[in-house]
Amino acid sequence: MTLGHQSGTDKPKDECGVFGIYAPGTNVARLTYYGLYALQHRGQESAGIAVADGDRIQLSKAMGLVPEVFSADTIDNLSGDLAIGHVRYSTTGSSSPLNAQPLVFRYTGGQLGLAHNGNLTNVTELRSQLLSTGSIFQSSTDSEVVVNLIARYSQSTLEEAVMKTMIDIKGAYSLVLLTEDKLIAVRDPYGFRPLCIGSLGNGYVVASESCALDTVGAKFLRDVEPGEIVTIDSTGLKSAHVLPAKCRAHCIFEYIYVARPDSTIDNYNVNRVRRKLGHQLAAEFPVDADLVIPVPDSGTASARGYAEATGIPFEEGLMKNRYIGRTFIQPSQDMRDLAVRLKLNPVREVLEGKRVVMVDDSIVRGTTSGKLVAMLHDCGVKEVHMCLSSPPVIRSCYYGIDTSDEKELIAANMQLDEIRQSIGADSLHYLSLEGLLDIFDDYRDNFCTACFSGIYPVEVVKPKDTGKYSLE
Ligand code: SF4
Numbered sequence: 001m002t003l004g005h006q007s008g009t010d011k012p013k014d015e016c017g018v019f020g021i022y023a024p025g026t027n028v029a030r031l032t033y034y035g036l037y038a039l040q041h042r043g044q045e046s047a048g049i050a051v052a053d054g055d056r057i058q059l060s061k062a063m064g065l066v067p068e069v070f071s072a073d074t075i076d077n078l079s080g081d082l083a084i085g086h087v088r089y090s091t092t093g094s095s096s097p098l099n100a101q102p103l104v105f106r107y108t109g110g111q112l113g114l115a116h117n118g119n120l121t122n123v124t125e126l127r128s129q130l131l132s133t134g135s136i137f138q139s140s141t142d143s144e145v146v147v148n149l150i151a152r153y154s155q156s157t158l159e160e161a162v163m164k165t166m167i168d169i170k171g172a173y174s175l176v177l178l179t180e181d182k183l184i185a186v187r188d189p190y191g192f193r194p195l196c197i198g199s200l201g202n203g204y205v206v207a208s209e210s211c212a213l214d215t216v217g218a219k220f221l222r223d224v225e226p227g228e229i230v231t232i233d234s235t236g237l238k239s240a241h242v243l244p245a246k247c248r249a250h251c252i253f254e255y256i257y258v259a260r261p262d263s264t265i266d267n268y269n270v271n272r273v274r275r276k277l278g279h280q281l282a283a284e285f286p287v288d289a290d291l292v293i294p295v296p297d298s299g300t301a302s303a304r305g306y307a308e309a310t311g312i313p314f315e316e317g318l319m320k321n322r323y324i325g326r327t328f329i330q331p332s333q334d335m336r337d338l339a340v341r342l343k344l345n346p347v348r349e350v351l352e353g354k355r356v357v358m359v360d361d362s363i364v365r366g367t368t369s370g371k372l373v374a375m376l377h378d379c380g381v382k383e384v385h386m387c388l389s390s391p392p393v394i395r396s397c398y399y400g401i402d403t404s405d406e407k408e409l410i411a412a413n414m415q416l417d418e419i420r421q422s423i424g425a426d427s428l429h430y431l432s433l434e435g436l437l438d439i440f441d442d443y444r445d446n447f448c449t450a451c452f453s454g455i456y457p458v459e460v461v462k463p464k465d466t467g468k469y470s471l472e
Contacts, residue, residue, distance in 0.1 A: 015193070015258065015400045016101075016117040017042035019085040019212055020176035022183040022232040023203030029078035031205075031216045032085040036066045038215035039208055041260055042117070043087035046100035050113035052180050053080035057111045061086075061100040082232075084178045086115035089402070098139045102178070107151040109158055110180055114150075116143035117208055118172030118193045118400040121458050126168065146175065162186060162229055163242045171458055172251075172399035174224070176206055182233040189242075190249035190457055191226030192399045192448060194265040197237075204232045209263035223266050248446035249457035252436065253401055256390045257298045257361045268440065271301050276439045277389040277431060278305020278359065285429035286310055287357050287385045293317030295344070295360035295372065302389035303359035317351050317358075318344045318372070340371040352380035362390045363419070364403060366410035370423040377424070386425040391433045391452040392416075398460050403451050 017039030021028050032049045047069040048061025058078050062069045066087065086101035102115040120126070123142040126149070131137070135148045149168055153161035162177070162184060172192035177184040185206040187195045198205045198218030205218040213220050224230055227243040250266050251258070261271035281302065292312050294303030297320065307314035324343055331338040356376060363369050373384050392411030397403045406412050410419055411430075420428035433452055437444040450456045 015042055015089060015402075016115075017087045017208040017212070018115045018117050018174060018176045018195070018206075019208070020083070020115075020178065020183050020185060020206040021200070021203065021216075022082040023200050023205070024081035024234075026201070026203065028080055028083040029075045031200075032083040033066065033070055033075050035205070035207055035212040035216050036085045036087050038212040038260075039087050040066055042208060042258070043089040046088045046097070047086065048088075048100050048102050048115075049075075049078060049083055049085045050102040050104050050115075050178055051078040051080040051083040052111075052113070052178050054181050056180060057104050057113050057178060059102065059104045059113070061097075061102065063097055063100065082178060082181070082183050084113055084115050084176045084183070096139070099141045101141070101143060103139070103141075103143055103147050105147055105151070108154045109161075112147070112150065112158070113178035114143060114147050115176045116141075116146060117174045117195075118188065119398060120145065120169050120173065121171035121398055121460065122169065123171075142171075145169070146173070150177075158182070158184070159229060159231060159240065163240070166227075166229075166242050174208060182231060184232075185224050185230040187224040187226055187228055189227035189245040190247070190448070191223075191245065191266070191446075192249055192251050192457075194250070194254060194259070194263075195224040196265075197221045197224060197230060204237055206230070206232075209259055209265065211260045211263045214262070220264070247457065249448040250446060251399065251401065252447040252449050253390075253397070253403075253451065256436075258401065261301055266446075267443075273439055274298075274301030274361075274389065275305040275308070277436065278302035278307070279309040280305075280435040280438060281359070281387050281389055281429070281431050282306045282309035284432060284435055285387060287387070287427065287429075288355070289357045289383070289385055290354040291315050291317065291350070292357045292359060293351075295358060296320040299358075299360040299389065302361065303357075306357060306359050306387060312357065315347075315350050317347055317356065317376075319347060320344055337371055340368055341375070344372065344375075346375050346379045348379045351376060354381055355383040355385070356381050357385045357387055358425075359387045359389060362388055362393055363410060363423075364393055365408050366419060366423055369425075373424045383426040384424075385427045386420075386423065386429070388428075388430045390431055391436060391449075392430050393451050395451050395454045395456075397451050398456070399448065399450075399458070401451075 019035035102113045104113040120142040149165040153164045174193040174195040175186040198213035200218040226245045255273040292307040294300040394412045
């Protein structure tokens with residue numbers, strides 16, 4: 001795991017976004033480009049599109065944001081009836097062009113493209129088994145292990161090869177696969193990472209989040225079920241349930257931070273969930289204050305919820321610069337505070353002399369929160385009450401989100417009041433895990449909460465000697 005912070009912030013790094021389309025008669029490359037644009041928040045390191053026209057698969061991918069990777073000419077040269085696309089932030093495998101996806105390879109069954117969101121937890125073991133029997137790897141991604149396994153089973157039909165691969169692999173995966181004439185979507189038996197299906201004319205679209213379906217004009221049909229393989233070709237859509245889930249374990253962090261608020265995942269709209277998190281936070285910690293302000297953008301909906309529930313006025317007290325991209329030059333050591341100020345600037349006229357509740361989604365390492373609190377005090381804020389719409393992050397994620405190494409997680413290493421002191425807040429409140437799960441009523445047992453609870457739905461081994469978690 002690498003250190004999880006984006007330029008000037010202290011957030012988990014996102015993961016990956018996948019998109020697939022089967023829609024003969026449309027410009028599938030362009031639609032995939034727009035779909036990936038809608039999923040850009042899930043990965044900013046590389047982007048790729050693979051298009052099939054019945055005879056062959058063409059691929060275009062590179063490091064960079066979607067608009068940096070594809071020109072209009074590139075897109076117009078990718079013609080076909082079906083396509084898959086991927087945006088990536090590296091959770092497994094380094095940041096390198098070789099690790100960009102989709103992966104496209106040739107095997108005895110023809111050509112196959114694959115795009116993957118999630119992390120496998122038994123990849124080390126599988127990779128050594130494959131290496132010992134002659135497999136060669138180009139990249140360091142766990143996705144290439146999936147590709148190799150499918151190729152190993154190529155004496156079967158592709159669907160059977162995918163089913164056999166699903167029995168071998170463990171952990172989190174939402175996959176989209178492409179042959180010359182067929183699109184396949186797969187979700188792991190726990191349903192860690194989201195994946196949904198929409199219709200577009202006579203065709204279909206699959207995507208990590210429903211916001212991408214909306215963007216391309218597709219009508220949301222349903223989520224891909226945990227353990228399901230969906231096959232789409234000229235005969236229509238077929239579904240097979242391969243591995244019955246022992247339990248569902250949707251990533252609860254998708255709702256708190258990762259997903260776009262306009263997406264609906266497994267029947268829960270992200271914005272609505274965040275709003276309710278704010279209500280719950282207010283019920284647990286009703287602070288006497290003059291203003292509620294969000295840390296934009298992921299804290300905004302919960303801050304509104306907190307304001308609604310308490311009647312305290314909501315104000316935008318921190319302005320976000322939306323133009324800080326991947327190529328942003330990090331300030332030198334002596335200019336470190338600049339990194340936060342570049343991204344978030346307080347509005348003195350709104351804040352001066354006020355007692356403020358500042359709502360954020362989570363604290364990972366605690367570095368940014370301290371700087372934000374200091375900035376508010378510099379503006380003459382009388383009291384800063386920090387409210388988090390999630391429980392303390394105390395464990396690393398091994399299922400596709402980079403939440404930082406455990407020794408970097410402030411809540412894994414400090415008590416509540418030590419954290420409060422270290423960030424300089426007048427009070428600090430984390431939503432309880434019970435309060436978080438209450439949002440989902442009867443569906444509450446269907447989530448992974450490992451980074452908050454330490455209960456990992458798919459086993460992660462902690463060797464006694466090093467004390468460090470490793471993947472089995
Ligand atoms: Fe999501 Fe946390 Fe579980 Fe990872 S450990 S899948 S971030 S809930």
